[in-house]
Amino acid sequence: MTSTDMRTEAEDSGPSGYAAARLRLLQEGARSGPPRRAALSDLTDDWLTGLFAAAADGVKGVSLIAVGGYGRGELSPRSDLDLLLLHDGDDARAVAALADRLWYPVWDLGLALDHSVRTPAEARAAAGDDLKVQLGLLDARHITGDLGLTAGLRTAVLADWRNQAPKRLPELQELCADRAARQGELQYLLEPDLKEARGGLRDATALRAVAASWLADAPREGLADARRRLLDVRDALHLATGRATDRLALQEQDQVAAELGLLDADTLLRQVYEAARTIAYASDVTWREVARVLRSRAVRPRLRAMLGGGKPATERSPLAEGVVEQDGEVVLARAARPERDPVLPLRAAAAAAQAGLPLSLHAVRRLATTVRPLPTPWPAEAREQLVTLLGSGTPTIEVWEALEAEGLITRLLPDWERVRCRPQRNAVHVWTVDRHLIETAVRASEFTRRVGRPDLLLVAALLHDIGKGWPGDHSVAGEIIAKDVAARIGFDRADVSVLATLVRHHLLLIETATRRDLEDPATVRSVADAVGSPSTLELLHALTEADALATGPAAWSSWRGSLVADLVKRVAAVLAGEEPAEPEPLAPTAEQERLAIEAFRTGGPVLALRAQTEPPADEEEPSGDPEPLGVELLIAVPDQPGVLPAAAGVLAAHRLTVRTAELRALELPDGFDGTSVLVLNWRVAAEYGSLPQAARLRSDLVRALDGSLDIAGRLAEREAAYPRRRGVVAPPARVTVAPAASRHATVIEVRAQDAPGLLFRIGRALEDAGVRVRSAHVSTLGANAVDAFYVTAPKGNPLPTDEAANVARKLEETLRG
Structure with a gap:
């Protein structure tokens, strides 16, 4: 069915015909992108025109206007309909009845509607009070009714915008900055908001508003394509989720990529990042130009008065050979010859970063189009300028982005292309x-x-x-x-x-x-x-x-x-x-020996908690309070099976994160019948809140060891309540043996999704395998745990190769199960 047929069906059959035609249009994969958005806008225009014609019999001085995204003809599958019913104020009661006859059919179809009913004066007043209203009216588009009324409002709104631009553009810039602070930068987020994040569709709309002010204009190269790409992704996201959402969640990225015919979710994110980077860079350049124009307007009258009415000269301060500062930006000197000076891009970039100034768009584009490639190997000056650029601190970032936006980085370093905009999951x-x-x-x-x-x-x-x-x-x-x-x-x-x-x-x-x-x-x-x-x-x-x-x-x-x-x-x-000395069996500390004797006498576990601190590594003399490195937890237990998993389980139940763990059998001094006590030396940290009392830890450890406390059940309840992203499946655990990592023990390395009780499960599996854990080195990065366990046979020797591989295999099966 053609677009004309769909529109005819929508007009002839009312709401049900429009709904059917709309559904068929959205299901036509061949018409995705701008053609489908335009067709959907046209289809909606025709349906609303029919509603208006049927409902407005005899009502004069009224027009129906699309504003915002609908006004731009950018209807995504689940977009709101932003509508303004504009009237001349002669018959408010008739206009209210007309509005009801327009809005209710839209609501009946389940379409989101953002509507208002205003006179031109009221619309202008609302725009003056609310910047967002004014931005929506800048894209006002006539649908049906009194065309003269619509044209008059558009003319007045544009005139107001241009007259008030010196005041309203700084407000718009502040609005964009506040939104960016809340939503982050689209070009780096794993789950970005396509509309609200910096570099998203809102920023692209803001650039249109700046252009409409006639005060400044955005660099147009690549901007339309970037906007189209983000709109295409939003369309696919609406179809994939069936919701009016702008957040590209992890669990939906593969489906959205497939909808767009892309290889995978990484390819999708990379395209989104590239589009966002284009819009963000254009925004930076545009807002600098706005600031420059407003600054010059404020300064020019005073300068002209000082110069007796003559035209003020623009100062140019030299920064490096061929590079000068002008009006807060780094530009090329008039005598610069990029076609003869291949080092000039790096020299200009280094000078800009050192001065903490942006590179002007004109300068970067001139360099990109005229400079010749550097010879191989680079001359010494080029290498030195690159090092200077990299060593300039935070200003390096903005300068590097300017070079990258015009393709200069990949010309200097072709290998950069493979990492550019590459997401890190x-x-x-x-x-x-x-x-x-x-x-x-x-x-x-x-x-x-x-x-x-x-x-x-x-x-x-x-x-x-x-x-x-x-x-x-x-x-x-x-x-x-x-x-x-x-x-x-x-x-x-x-x-x-x-x-x-x-x-x-x-x-x-x-x-x-x-x-x-x-x-x-x-x-x-x-x-x-x-x-x-x-x-x-x-x-x-x-x-x-x-x-x-x-x-x-x-x-x-x-x-x-x-x-x-x-x-x-x-x-x-x-x-x-110096040769590293073979470690000798460490003599127990006085505290370890005291705890071990107490554990022997009481027949149960004894615990001690002690905060550990150390001054910052870059300070020769400590200043102020030392920074906490964690809490040392000493546990002494009469030698028995299951100590490691029991202790790990109790700590997990009390929301304590284990950073390092050592376990050793301590022979008590003469007079204790050669009794052996296990001493566990742990460094722990509280997930949040304060540390639990040692007495509570001891009580639970006693119960865990005698079997009256179901640690596995308690941790299972915690794990069931552990927040997970819907539809995200963690990669399976992987367990390996690190060859030749130690002459005294076998090192088994575990990589797994971090979760409450992971160390408990590992400890229980190693106990079941009949090996002894000498020490554990725990490292957690985000959602991933990477833990290394030094294990020995019961007699204290490293495991044979085959036995070590078997232990690793069984442990991996346990964790995957």
């Missing part, structure tokens, strides 16, 4: 891959004073995740890419080798520190062998912290920092020629 990461790399460089710029080669640190920060655009281990792929990029930008062979090592091992320190026993010489020796030199270790330490800080708040803490610093200190000693 990990709740720990708050940025896309490319933005994370720039954020890491910004963080690394804070550490350049503590390393001998800040240039290598900054470039490593830029490249450390460059392999995420390739299949397989991104560190391995990144090492290969980093070698190529480093050689191309002019580093010598030795520096290329260091950069490759930093990229290959950028996760080594944090993973080792949080998942391995630092007392084990094999652990320290393996890190020293991978790093190779003290200078590389120094760089890797700084890169590790910068990477974690740029990832998100869950990726770094004082506790993690203290573990990494301890590991670095031990590795530095080995690299300086």
Whole structure:
């Protein structure tokens, strides 16, 4: 059925005909995108025109107007109908009756309706009081009725908008900024709001309003395509969910991608991010231009008076060769010749970042269209300018985005294309891959004073995740890419080798520190062998912290920092020629011995809680109160089976997060008949609220050990109430044996979805396997737990290879079940 046939059916059959024609239109996949939105608007116009004609018999001086998205002809499947019934005020009673005859058929079909009934004066007054009303009226479109009435209102509203632009545009900018603060940036969110987030459809509409003011205009290149792409995604989202929603939730992304004919949800998000980035950049440029115009209007009269009525000159302050500052932006000097100066883009970018100023749109576009490629390898100046840009701190971000918007970054670094706008489906990461790399460089710029080669640190920060655009281990792929990029930008062979090592091992320190026993010489020796030199270790330490800080708040803490610093200190000693000593059995502390004796005498568990603190690692002298690193929990229990799962279960039931755990059998001194007591040394933290009392923990532990407390049942209740995203299935648990990780124990590594009682389930499975847990190293990143367990046979020796593999397999089956 053609559009004409549908419209005829809608007109002839009333509401039911319109509903049927609307449904057929939405089911026509071949007419998606702008054609379907336009056809849906036309179909709705014709239906409303029919309603109006039937209801307005004899009523004069009335028109029906579409405003907002409907006024722009952008009806998505579940969009509201934004309608204004405009009248001249002569017969208010007849107009009210007409409104009822128009609105009720719309409601009867279940369509969302945003309606108003006003005279032109009332409409203008409402627009003057409410900026959102005025924005909607800027897109007013006549549907039916008195065309002259509609035209008069449109003319008056546009005139009001242009006359009031110096006052209203700052209000609009503030409105956009407040919305961005609430909703976040569309180009980085895993579950973005396509309309409200920064770079979304609301911002695109705001840019139309700025253009209508005649005060400034947005850069138009790519803007219409970006808006169309977001509207297409919203259409598919409405069809997939059957709801009027603008939030692209995780569980609906695959279906939306399929609706649009895209490969997968990642492809969908990448297209959304690219569109959002275009709109956000256009917004930045436009609001700067608005500010410049308003500033010049305020200053120009005073300057002209000072100059006797002459035209004021615009100051241009030199920043670098070929680069000047003009009116709060960085522009090219009049004598600059981009076609003869391939380093100019990097020089201009570095100068802008150093000055904390934006690059002008005109300058970036001129560079993008005229500059010739850099030779390979780059000249020294180009490399130095890149390092300067990366080391300029937070201003680097805005300058980098300006270069990227015009394609200059991928021309300088072709490998950047694979990480550009690439989403990271990990709740720990708050940025896309490319933005994370720039954020890491910004963080690394804070550490350049503590390393001998800040240039290598900054470039490593830029490249450390460059392999995420390739299949397989991104560190391995990144090492290969980093070698190529480093050689191309002019580093010598030795520096290329260091950069490759930093990229290959950028996760080594944090993973080792949080998942391995630092007392084990094999652990320290393996890190020293991978790093190779003290200078590389120094760089890797700084890169590790910068990477974690740029990832998100869950990726770094004082506790993690203290573990990494301890590991670095031990590795530095080995690299300086010291051999890591074999760990000797630690003599029990006085407190451990006291608790063990008390446990023997009472025949039950004894607990002690003690807060642990340490000054910040970068302060030689503590200032103020030390920062808490957690709470040390000591448990002494007469040797018996099931201690580890019982203790872990009780802690989980009391909402305590375990960070590290050690378990050892302590032989009591002479006079205690050679009795052995298990001593558990844990570092824990409360999920929220204050720590429970030790007496309550002990009471529950006693009951857990004697079987009167159903820990498994209590944790099952908690897990059932644990918040989950609808439709999101966590990847299955994975359990592996780390070969040669220790000479004294077998290291079993568990990667699983974090949940209440996970450590309890692991401990119970290891007890059932008949192995002893010597220590546990627990690490939680977002929703993912990565735990390492040092286990031995009952006699204290490492497990044979086959037995270790069997334990790992059974543990994995248990966790997956």
